[in-house]
Amino acid sequence: MTEDLTKKAAEMLLKGATLLSEPCPYCKGVRVMKQGQALCISCGRQPEKKEIPKQSQTEETSPSIEKTLEKKMEILTKELENEKDHEKQQNILKTINSLLETMGKLKKKQ
Ligand SMILES: [Zn+2]
Known part of the structure:
Protein backbone atom coordinates (compact mmCIF):
# COMPACT_ATOMS: atom_id res chain seq x y z
CA MET A 1 0.00 0.00 0.00
CA THR A 2 2.73 2.39 0.98
CA GLU A 3 4.50 1.64 -2.27
CA ASP A 4 1.46 2.71 -4.22
CA LEU A 5 1.37 5.95 -2.31
CA THR A 6 5.02 6.54 -2.97
CA LYS A 7 4.45 5.91 -6.64
CA LYS A 8 1.51 8.24 -6.65
CA ALA A 9 3.58 10.89 -4.93
CA ALA A 10 6.36 10.46 -7.46
CA GLU A 11 3.85 10.82 -10.27
CA MET A 12 2.44 13.94 -8.71
CA LEU A 13 5.92 15.38 -8.44
CA LEU A 14 6.43 14.61 -12.10
CA LYS A 15 3.35 16.58 -12.94
CA GLY A 16 4.59 19.60 -11.09
CA ALA A 17 3.61 18.87 -7.52
CA THR A 18 5.80 20.21 -4.78
CA LEU A 19 6.87 18.82 -1.47
CA LEU A 20 5.18 20.37 1.51
CA SER A 21 7.43 21.61 4.24
CA GLU A 22 4.78 20.91 6.80
CA PRO A 23 4.24 17.30 7.74
CA CYS A 24 0.93 15.51 7.65
CA PRO A 25 -1.29 16.61 10.55
CA TYR A 26 -2.43 13.03 11.04
CA CYS A 27 0.75 11.00 10.93
CA LYS A 28 3.58 13.53 10.45
CA GLY A 29 4.36 11.96 7.11
CA VAL A 30 5.81 13.67 4.08
CA ARG A 31 3.26 15.28 1.85
CA VAL A 32 3.25 16.42 -1.73
CA MET A 33 0.96 19.08 -2.99
CA LYS A 34 -0.50 19.88 -6.35
CA GLN A 35 -3.06 22.49 -7.23
CA GLY A 36 -3.95 22.99 -3.62
CA GLN A 37 -4.34 19.31 -2.92
CA ALA A 38 -1.99 17.73 -0.46
CA LEU A 39 -1.39 14.03 -0.41
CA CYS A 40 0.31 12.33 2.48
CA ILE A 41 2.57 9.57 1.26
CA SER A 42 2.48 7.79 4.59
CA CYS A 43 -1.21 7.55 5.35
CA GLY A 44 -2.63 8.65 2.01
CA ARG A 45 -4.94 11.24 3.43
CA GLN A 46 -5.83 14.23 1.38
CA PRO A 47 -6.99 16.93 3.73
CA GLU A 48 -9.02 19.90 2.66
CA LYS A 49 -7.83 21.99 -0.24
CA LYS A 50 -7.07 25.04 1.80
CA GLU A 51 -3.47 24.18 2.44
CA ILE A 52 -1.18 26.68 0.87
CA PRO A 53 2.53 26.18 1.27
CA LYS A 54 3.90 28.80 3.56
CA GLN A 55 6.62 30.98 2.17
CA SER A 56 7.99 31.92 5.52
CA GLN A 57 10.32 29.13 6.40
CA THR A 58 12.13 28.86 9.65
CA GLU A 59 15.69 29.61 8.76
CA GLU A 60 17.09 29.01 12.19
CA THR A 61 18.20 25.51 11.37
CA SER A 62 21.39 25.00 9.44
CA PRO A 63 21.19 23.03 6.23
CA SER A 64 19.63 19.82 7.39
CA ILE A 65 19.57 16.44 5.78
CA GLU A 66 15.93 17.08 5.01
CA LYS A 67 16.69 20.26 3.12
CA THR A 68 19.39 18.48 1.20
CA LEU A 69 16.97 15.73 0.32
CA GLU A 70 14.39 18.25 -0.78
CA LYS A 71 16.91 19.93 -3.03
CA LYS A 72 17.92 16.60 -4.48
CA MET A 73 14.29 15.89 -5.12
CA GLU A 74 13.92 19.11 -7.04
CA ILE A 75 16.91 18.31 -9.18
CA LEU A 76 15.70 14.80 -9.81
CA THR A 77 12.25 16.01 -10.73
CA LYS A 78 13.72 18.32 -13.32
CA GLU A 79 16.01 15.61 -14.61
CA LEU A 80 13.08 13.31 -14.98
CA GLU A 81 11.16 15.95 -16.86
CA ASN A 82 13.91 16.28 -19.42
CA GLU A 83 14.85 12.64 -19.66
CA LYS A 84 13.63 10.94 -22.82
CA ASP A 85 15.27 7.60 -22.24
CA ILE A 92 15.47 8.44 -11.67
CA LEU A 93 12.08 7.29 -10.44
CA LYS A 94 13.72 4.68 -8.26
CA THR A 95 15.95 7.30 -6.75
CA ILE A 96 12.96 9.55 -6.14
CA ASN A 97 11.16 6.70 -4.46
CA SER A 98 14.00 5.99 -2.09
CA LEU A 99 14.40 9.69 -1.40
CA LEU A 100 10.74 9.87 -0.46
CA GLU A 101 11.15 6.84 1.77
CA THR A 102 14.14 8.37 3.50
CA MET A 103 12.28 11.61 4.01
CA GLY A 104 9.35 9.72 5.46
CA LYS A 105 11.58 7.99 7.93
CA LEU A 106 13.22 11.24 8.94
CA LYS A 107 9.90 12.89 9.62
CA LYS A 108 8.71 10.01 11.73
CA LYS A 109 11.69 10.35 14.02
CA GLN A 110 10.75 13.84 15.08
ZN1 LIG B 1 -0.37 11.23 6.92
Missing part, protein backbone atom coordinates in the same frame (compact mmCIF):
# COMPACT_ATOMS: atom_id res chain seq x y z
CA HIS A 86 12.84 5.24 -20.55
CA GLU A 87 15.46 3.26 -18.74
CA LYS A 88 16.99 6.36 -17.29
CA GLN A 89 13.54 7.58 -16.32
CA GLN A 90 13.05 4.39 -14.38
CA ASN A 91 16.34 4.90 -12.61
Whole structure:
Protein backbone atom coordinates (compact mmCIF):
# COMPACT_ATOMS: atom_id res chain seq x y z
CA MET A 1 0.00 0.00 0.00
CA THR A 2 2.73 2.39 0.98
CA GLU A 3 4.50 1.64 -2.27
CA ASP A 4 1.46 2.71 -4.22
CA LEU A 5 1.37 5.95 -2.31
CA THR A 6 5.02 6.54 -2.97
CA LYS A 7 4.45 5.91 -6.64
CA LYS A 8 1.51 8.24 -6.65
CA ALA A 9 3.58 10.89 -4.93
CA ALA A 10 6.36 10.46 -7.46
CA GLU A 11 3.85 10.82 -10.27
CA MET A 12 2.44 13.94 -8.71
CA LEU A 13 5.92 15.38 -8.44
CA LEU A 14 6.43 14.61 -12.10
CA LYS A 15 3.35 16.58 -12.94
CA GLY A 16 4.59 19.60 -11.09
CA ALA A 17 3.61 18.87 -7.52
CA THR A 18 5.80 20.21 -4.78
CA LEU A 19 6.87 18.82 -1.47
CA LEU A 20 5.18 20.37 1.51
CA SER A 21 7.43 21.61 4.24
CA GLU A 22 4.78 20.91 6.80
CA PRO A 23 4.24 17.30 7.74
CA CYS A 24 0.93 15.51 7.65
CA PRO A 25 -1.29 16.61 10.55
CA TYR A 26 -2.43 13.03 11.04
CA CYS A 27 0.75 11.00 10.93
CA LYS A 28 3.58 13.53 10.45
CA GLY A 29 4.36 11.96 7.11
CA VAL A 30 5.81 13.67 4.08
CA ARG A 31 3.26 15.28 1.85
CA VAL A 32 3.25 16.42 -1.73
CA MET A 33 0.96 19.08 -2.99
CA LYS A 34 -0.50 19.88 -6.35
CA GLN A 35 -3.06 22.49 -7.23
CA GLY A 36 -3.95 22.99 -3.62
CA GLN A 37 -4.34 19.31 -2.92
CA ALA A 38 -1.99 17.73 -0.46
CA LEU A 39 -1.39 14.03 -0.41
CA CYS A 40 0.31 12.33 2.48
CA ILE A 41 2.57 9.57 1.26
CA SER A 42 2.48 7.79 4.59
CA CYS A 43 -1.21 7.55 5.35
CA GLY A 44 -2.63 8.65 2.01
CA ARG A 45 -4.94 11.24 3.43
CA GLN A 46 -5.83 14.23 1.38
CA PRO A 47 -6.99 16.93 3.73
CA GLU A 48 -9.02 19.90 2.66
CA LYS A 49 -7.83 21.99 -0.24
CA LYS A 50 -7.07 25.04 1.80
CA GLU A 51 -3.47 24.18 2.44
CA ILE A 52 -1.18 26.68 0.87
CA PRO A 53 2.53 26.18 1.27
CA LYS A 54 3.90 28.80 3.56
CA GLN A 55 6.62 30.98 2.17
CA SER A 56 7.99 31.92 5.52
CA GLN A 57 10.32 29.13 6.40
CA THR A 58 12.13 28.86 9.65
CA GLU A 59 15.69 29.61 8.76
CA GLU A 60 17.09 29.01 12.19
CA THR A 61 18.20 25.51 11.37
CA SER A 62 21.39 25.00 9.44
CA PRO A 63 21.19 23.03 6.23
CA SER A 64 19.63 19.82 7.39
CA ILE A 65 19.57 16.44 5.78
CA GLU A 66 15.93 17.08 5.01
CA LYS A 67 16.69 20.26 3.12
CA THR A 68 19.39 18.48 1.20
CA LEU A 69 16.97 15.73 0.32
CA GLU A 70 14.39 18.25 -0.78
CA LYS A 71 16.91 19.93 -3.03
CA LYS A 72 17.92 16.60 -4.48
CA MET A 73 14.29 15.89 -5.12
CA GLU A 74 13.92 19.11 -7.04
CA ILE A 75 16.91 18.31 -9.18
CA LEU A 76 15.70 14.80 -9.81
CA THR A 77 12.25 16.01 -10.73
CA LYS A 78 13.72 18.32 -13.32
CA GLU A 79 16.01 15.61 -14.61
CA LEU A 80 13.08 13.31 -14.98
CA GLU A 81 11.16 15.95 -16.86
CA ASN A 82 13.91 16.28 -19.42
CA GLU A 83 14.85 12.64 -19.66
CA LYS A 84 13.63 10.94 -22.82
CA ASP A 85 15.27 7.60 -22.24
CA HIS A 86 12.84 5.24 -20.55
CA GLU A 87 15.46 3.26 -18.74
CA LYS A 88 16.99 6.36 -17.29
CA GLN A 89 13.54 7.58 -16.32
CA GLN A 90 13.05 4.39 -14.38
CA ASN A 91 16.34 4.90 -12.61
CA ILE A 92 15.47 8.44 -11.67
CA LEU A 93 12.08 7.29 -10.44
CA LYS A 94 13.72 4.68 -8.26
CA THR A 95 15.95 7.30 -6.75
CA ILE A 96 12.96 9.55 -6.14
CA ASN A 97 11.16 6.70 -4.46
CA SER A 98 14.00 5.99 -2.09
CA LEU A 99 14.40 9.69 -1.40
CA LEU A 100 10.74 9.87 -0.46
CA GLU A 101 11.15 6.84 1.77
CA THR A 102 14.14 8.37 3.50
CA MET A 103 12.28 11.61 4.01
CA GLY A 104 9.35 9.72 5.46
CA LYS A 105 11.58 7.99 7.93
CA LEU A 106 13.22 11.24 8.94
CA LYS A 107 9.90 12.89 9.62
CA LYS A 108 8.71 10.01 11.73
CA LYS A 109 11.69 10.35 14.02
CA GLN A 110 10.75 13.84 15.08
ZN1 LIG B 1 -0.37 11.23 6.92
